[in-house]
Amino acid sequence: MSGHSKWSTIKRKKGANDAKRGKIFTKLIKEITIAAKMGGGDPDGNPRLRSAITTAKSENMPKDNIDRAIKKGTGDLDGAVYEEILYEGYGPAGVAVLxxxxxxxxxxxxxxxxxxxxKSNGNLGESGCVAWMFDQRGVITVDAEGVDEDELMELAIEAGAEDVVEEEGSFRILTAPEDFNDVVEALEKAEVKMEEASISMVPQNTVEVTEEKPAxxxxxxxxxxxxxxDVQKVHANFDIPDEIIEALS
Structure with a gap:
């Protein structure tokens, strides 16, 4: 597992306090709003919106919040006008960051x-400087507790997933972007609880960071x-040894 995935999993398992949860809700509302604006308010015909709603439900966002965000996106309610912008750069140790x-x-x-x-001894780069190092993939996270790995693997692969891997108490399911919605639907029908489900950027290769200070x-x-x-997602192609991750967590 890449260091970024590992670090995110550790933080998720620690749980989020009320302030963090408020930030998570803010980001999810933005994503739902712009997904509805771009693809319409029907999640059955809008995979991006369906993904955002799935993630919002996994964070226990109230249904009223979700519905209001959709209505803001479709223009049924007034709301701020958001612009999507991707920034690229290099962090410490030459790690690529999206x-x-x-x-x-x-x-x-x-x-x-x-x-x-x-501030972190990195630098913001030009558009396109690191995006080529990442591939777009559907990424679905399932809590491993009470889940049979073989059954989950069979279900996901039959629905079109590329791979299922266990990491830090969770299963991570990878799909091609075009198969993402089918896999999510199969998991929903099987009543498998998803912690997160989104189209993400997965690094092709990782940079190993073995010294504590740059890590x-x-x-x-x-x-x-x-x-x-204003930041919705961050992707990076680093790998940090377990002992350093644990020392810094």
């Missing part, structure tokens, strides 16, 4: 992101980015 943002003020957003990179700087960069209100 930052997906959704903002109503791109000048504010880029200034903050550039500051985070510089700490890198993880601080990722934490700062993920904590920013």
């Amino acid at each position: 930052v997906e943002t959704m903002t109503d003020n791109k000048n504010r957003t880029v200034a903050d992101i550039r500051h985070y990179f510089a 700490k700087n890198l993880l601080n960069l990722l934490d700062n980015l993920e904590d920013h209100d």
